[in-house]
Amino acid sequence: LPAGFTDALHGRTIVAIERRAKFLLFQLEDDHTWLVHLGMSGRFRLGEENGEAALPHDHVILRTNDGCMVRYHDPRRFGFMDLVPSRAIDAHPRLAKLGPDPLGPGFTGTYLAERLSGRMTSIKAALLDQRIVAGMGNIYASESLFRAGLSPRRSAVTILGRRADALVRAIRQVLEDAIAAGGSSLRDYRQPSGELGYFQNAFAVYGREREACPGCRCDWRQGGGIRRIVQNGRATFYCPRRQR
Ligand SMILES: [Zn+2]
Numbered sequence: 001l002p003a004g005f006t007d008a009l010h011g012r013t014i015v016a017i018e019r020r021a022k023f024l025l026f027q028l029e030d031d032h033t034w035l036v037h038l039g040m041s042g043r044f045r046l047g048e049e050n051g052e053a054a055l056p057h058d059h060v061i062l063r064t065n066d067g068c069m070v071r072y073h074d075p076r077r078f079g080f081m082d083l084v085p086s087r088a089i090d091a092h093p094r095l096a097k098l099g100p101d102p103l104g105p106g107f108t109g110t111y112l113a114e115r116l117s118g119r120m121t122s123i124k125a126a127l128l129d130q131r132i133v134a135g136m137g138n139i140y141a142s143e144s145l146f147r148a149g150l151s152p153r154r155s156a157v158t159i160l161g162r163r164a165d166a167l168v169r170a171i172r173q174v175l176e177d178a179i180a181a182g183g184s185s186l187r188d189y190r191q192p193s194g195e196l197g198y199f200q201n202a203f204a205v206y207g208r209e210r211e212a213c214p215g216c217r218c219d220w221r222q223g224g225g226i227r228r229i230v231q232n233g234r235a236t237f238y239c240p241r242r243q244r
Helices: 005-009 086-091 109-116 123-127 138-148 161-180
Strands: 014-020 023-028 032-037 043-048 058-063 068-073 080-085 227-231 234-238
Touching: 005 080, 032 086, 080 086, 109 161, 123 138, 138 161, 138 234
Parallel strands: none
Antiparallel strands: 014 023, 023 032, 032 080, 043 068, 058 068, 227 234
């Protein structure tokens, strides 16, 4: 937390809440932005003023003027908060090098193909590079490549033209579907209401090693089924029959 954090927030009105990549941006009335990253295990929980008691690892607790308690809970403490003048937000070291948001207008097939040209890495690893596209995580990279019919092992330089357009479309669809389903709850993630997300029930390939992918009769006993491989230390799931 930055120095003077409590005093800077005390009595301020939050006028807007935005998201950029995996960062939350709370715009304060005094032209400052309260910048938050949830890390691996952080989450906000909303409750009543006289509701549940604080839990261990509730590191920040705010009370709003209408009696809502906003609790930031983070057992692993990888989360991050800062207060930044809003006009300087783009230059913040955590945001300055981020690529475009996958749901924003700057993320197009042409842009993606240009950024991937000359990259000797796999497309899966490239999608996790936050300088290319900001906010893609490991689960959504596997799911997007499945929807686009592209192998995660394919070299990033081969993603251009129609392939790049198809991948951009798939990424947007997967993220929009995941947001509509309230996110993916694997270990810690909860919605602010405390509810679990539901998108994990709709995974086509992630975490489904040896199963058949949707719409496919691939069977691992006949050498098919979803495979799990490790790329750059992260698990990747894909169907070798449907993804080329
Ligand atoms: Zn399959």
